[in-house]
Amino acid sequence: MSVESLKCKECGAGYELGAGFACENCFGPLEVAYDYSGLDAAEAKRRIQAGSQGIWRYADFLPFTGRPLDPLEPGLTPLVRADRLAERLGLEAEIWIKNDAANPTHSFKDRVVAVAVAKARELGFETVACASTGNLANAVAAHAAAAGLESYVLVPANLEEQKLLATGIYGTNLVGVRGNYDDVNRLCTQLAETRPWAFVNVNLRPYYAEGSKTLAYETAEQLGWELPDRVVCPIASGSLFTKVGRGFQEWLDLGLVEGGQPVFNGAQALGCSPVATAFAEGWDVCKPQKPETIAKSLAIGDPADGPYALEQARRTGGAIDSVGDEEIRAGIRLLAETTGIFTETAGGVTVGVLAKLAERGEIGAGERVVVYITGEGLKTLDAARDSFHMHEIDPDLASFESEFATQQEVVA
Amino acid sequence: MAMSVTVKIPTQLRAATGGDAEVEVSGSTVGEVLDAVFDAHGDLRDRITQDGDLRRFVNVYVSGEDIRFQQGLDTTISEGDEVTILPAVAGG
Numbered sequence: 145m146s147v148e149s150l151k152c153k154e155c156g157a158g159y160e161l162g163a164g165f166a167c168e169n170c171f172g173p174l175e176v177a178y179d180y181s182g183l184d185a186a187e188a189k190r191r192i193q194a195g196s197q198g199i200w201r202y203a204d205f206l207p208f209t210g211r212p213l214d215p216l217e218p219g220l221t222p223l224v225r226a227d228r229l230a231e232r233l234g235l236e237a238e239i240w241i242k243n244d245a246a247n248p249t250h251s252f253k254d255r256v257v258a259v260a261v262a263k264a265r266e267l268g269f270e271t272v273a274c275a276s277t278g279n280l281a282n283a284v285a286a287h288a289a290a291a292g293l294e295s296y297v298l299v300p301a302n303l304e305e306q307k308l309l310a311t312g313i314y315g316t317n318l319v320g321v322r323g324n325y326d327d328v329n330r331l332c333t334q335l336a337e338t339r340p341w342a343f344v345n346v347n348l349r350p351y352y353a354e355g356s357k358t359l360a361y362e363t364a365e366q367l368g369w370e371l372p373d374r375v376v377c378p379i380a381s382g383s384l385f386t387k388v389g390r391g392f393q394e395w396l397d398l399g400l401v402e403g404g405q406p407v408f409n410g411a412q413a414l415g416c417s418p419v420a421t422a423f424a425e426g427w428d429v430c431k432p433q434k435p436e437t438i439a440k441s442l443a444i445g446d447p448a449d450g451p452y453a454l455e456q457a458r459r460t461g462g463a464i465d466s467v468g469d470e471e472i473r474a475g476i477r478l479l480a481e482t483t484g485i486f487t488e489t490a491g492g493v494t495v496g497v498l499a500k501l502a503e504r505g506e507i508g509a510g511e512r513v514v515v516y517i518t519g520e521g522l523k524t525l526d527a528a529r530d531s532f533h534m535h536e537i538d539p540d541l542a543s544f545e546s547e548f549a550t551q552q553e554v555v556a
Numbered sequence: 557m558a559m560s561v562t563v564k565i566p567t568q569l570r571a572a573t574g575g576d577a578e579v580e581v582s583g584s585t586v587g588e589v590l591d592a593v594f595d596a597h598g599d600l601r602d603r604i605t606q607d608g609d610l611r612r613f614v615n616v617y618v619s620g621e622d623i624r625f626q627q628g629l630d631t632t633i634s635e636g637d638e639v640t641i642l643p644a645v646a647g648g
Contacts, residue, residue, distance in 0.1 A: 169603060173645075330615075333566075
């Protein structure tokens with residue numbers, strides 16, 4: 145069992161395991177190929193259970209020969225049953241929240257960055273970099289600091305202040321680009337041609353993307369080596385959505401779990417919904433959009449993995465839906481009120497789409513549904529502003545009692 | 557009118573241009589410019605296009621703007637424009 149090569153997802157051409165991301169024949173994305181012959185499922189499970197308390201417990205399924213050094217190991221985030229959320233949505237299904245805000249820099253991006261930075265060190269890079277909508281910049285800056293590497297993180301200059309502050313603090317070279325994410329991404333693709341840097345989501349993208357599989361592995365392990373019936377997952381570039389599917393498929397193929405793929409429901413913001421639009425129109429490719437949404441972490445107007453996300457939603461009998469800014473705010477609030485989990489706007493999108501599916505009657509009684517919450521509410525505080533009322537009183541009992549006179553029972 | 561433009565070739569395609577990172581050609585639309593590039597470097601045609609259209613992971617920009625926001629291969633070229641070919645990259 146070993147990591148073998150890079151392989152083009154479009155035409156199948158093979159490449160050596162270096163820093164490369166696009167096929168020379170057809171420009172298709174490269175993906176890591178493994179040789180799992182000889183893998184014993186029971187032994188693999190034992191190795192996982194005896195492993196670390198984070199993503200490196202799945203090292204056998206990641207592109208390394210052993211467990212890399214990683215001072216900021218992410219993963220093993222809580223999977224919590226959300227009965228009160230199900231009740232509020234009128235569902236008789238089992239709803240589970242995978243709270244990936246509980247990572248070192250409070251988003252699922254720690255998973256992909258941990259893998260990419262470990263690979264960057266293995267390949268001898270001294271500087272890591274990224275194009276980011278915010279969470280990735282956060283994670284790259286932190287993991288580079290922990291690993292003692294220099295870093296450059298490029299983001300749209302108009303990002304949420306919380307994300308900029310929580311990134312710059314790590315001593316990175318924070319670059320705000322006057323443009324949207326797709327402009328930043330193009331610039332980084334050009335920079336990657338001349339700078340001797342590891343751009344985690346450009347020239348190291350095949351490895352980086354593998355980190356998202358750990359969300360699938362954890363889900364299966366935390367459900368007692370079973371797969372859910374349905375997942376609801378946000379879509380920005382489409383990479384997370386497709387890699388969660390790949391993670392489930394690998395374990396199905398290798399016999400670590402039984403059954404079939406869950407139904408995949410994708411979630412986008414209405415103001416940046418190229419994949420949801422393509423799904424609704426029956427297209428195989430996405431038409432790029434100029435993003436206009438409060439869900440900035442999902443604001444990718446030209447999602448490179450869009451075609452694969454479309455295939456996956458269709459193949460599993462799922463769908464890709466979008467919700468507007470008000471539904472996003474309502475989703476954030478609903479999750480907070482029913483589970484105690486405060487998510488960022490991307491999570492509001494995901495919960496908003498869950499609510500939409502519930503309303504359409506698509507989620508059957510007894511279904512087991514896993515909802516991926518990918519980021520932390522403290523990073524997008526503006527979305528919570530004006531959504532509730534604060535009682536302001538003088539510091540005396542009379543003032544409190546008059547404020548709550550109609551609401552509070554006084555204990556005699 | 558045919559304009560003279562510089563076309564930036566990405567690293568992955570330079571084997572087909574003898575290592576050149578830029579190609580100077582002329583044309584009045586992106587389609588004409590690409591045809592001129594293919595005339596000079598025949599190996600590029602099949603790598604970039606399929607059945608006369610751009611392959612789905614190929615992005616083309618005219619002076620920084622994605623041609624899918626303009627008129628695709630019919631996007632007109634102005635004097636001094638720079639045409640950039642890049643592979644699509646997923647992000648986050």
